[in-house]
Amino acid sequence: MADTSKFMDAPVAHSRVVPVSGSTFAAAPPPPPKILHYPFWFGGSASCFAAAVTHPLDLGMCFCYVRLQTRAPDAPKTMLGTFGHIVRHNGVTGLYSGLSAAILRQITYSTTRFGIYEELKSRITKNSDSPAAAPGLLTLIGMASVSGFIGGFAGNPADVMNVRMQSDAALPPHQRRNYRNALHGLVQMTRAEGFKSLFRGVWPNSTRAVLMTASQLASYDTFKKMCIDKVGMKDNLGTHFTASFMAGFVATTVCSPVDVIKTRIMSASHADGQGQSMVTLLRDICRKEGLSWTFRGWVPSFIRLGPHTIATFIFLEEHKKLYRRLKGI
Helix, strand or coil, X not given: CCCCXXXXXXXXXXXXXXXXXXXXXXXXXXXXXXXXXXXXXXXXXXXXXXHHHHHHHHXXXXXXXXXXXXXXXXXXXXXXXXXXXXXXXXXXXXXXXXXXXXXXXXXXXXHHHHHHHHHHHHHHHHHCCCCCCCCCHHHHHHHHHHHHHHHHHHHHHHHHHHHHHHHHCCCCHHHCCCCCCHHHHHHHHHHHHCHHHHHCCHHHHHHHHHHHHHHHHHHHHHHHHXXXXXXXXXXXXHHHHHHHHHHHHHHHHHHHHHHHHHHHHHCCCHHHHCCCCHHHHHHHHHHHXXXXXXXXXXXXXXXXXXXXXXHHHHHHHHHHHHHHHHHCC
């Protein structure tokens, strides 16, 4: 009879002993880790928190851009000068002008793209041969591209309103639209310019959403995995900050050319922007400004997008951490 005394002290809390090859025993492998399914709205909620934190910075950069484009004589030359100009003319609350449109944009655009991306990622991970294995970079890019395209359509009306409300304060008084909030602006724009105005610039916006989501979400997951697996960092705030900072850098670079086109189309009024196609606009810009326009404003764009990307992913990770704590995981 085989000696089985060496198995008497083996822990059995996390494994079970099963017979193999007659009288020989072996410990069965532990079950694969459970794939946790997070709520669909987590990404939108995290993006809303990030928008509330970074909105003054976003508004300030937009204000500078519009004032310099219109060559206003009193255009501030620095970010601090911009903040001072806004506070002097509109009070401290002026720093949050257009916040309702920014929040509405995150509720529609970011909830859709983050929700679909996380859903696809969890399904692919669940159906893979190794449930613990993360999808590869190309798979992440593909999922993010689909998510971003759908999100771009869902968030386009709010995106148009966000661009208009942010640039309104920088326009001369007689050119301002004076929307009270995002919903009032949507109603007024539909009445004055028709339902189609809600989807002005939808193609460059959706293209930008594809590039943004693919470069932002896929790169964040990739950088986070590299920080943990290759560098030996822990899954903590430092890792989340590092990965999101690099994701913001990648997203700003990839999206810069489309951002220029999107902003110019969406800020156009019914009279001066309706009949100009994207091809015509591209031809005119290249003829007047050369190819340098593709990365014009990269630094201001990174100042806007970088902090928002960092804040979004940090808030998202905190959402997930709280959810796991509530689930007792």
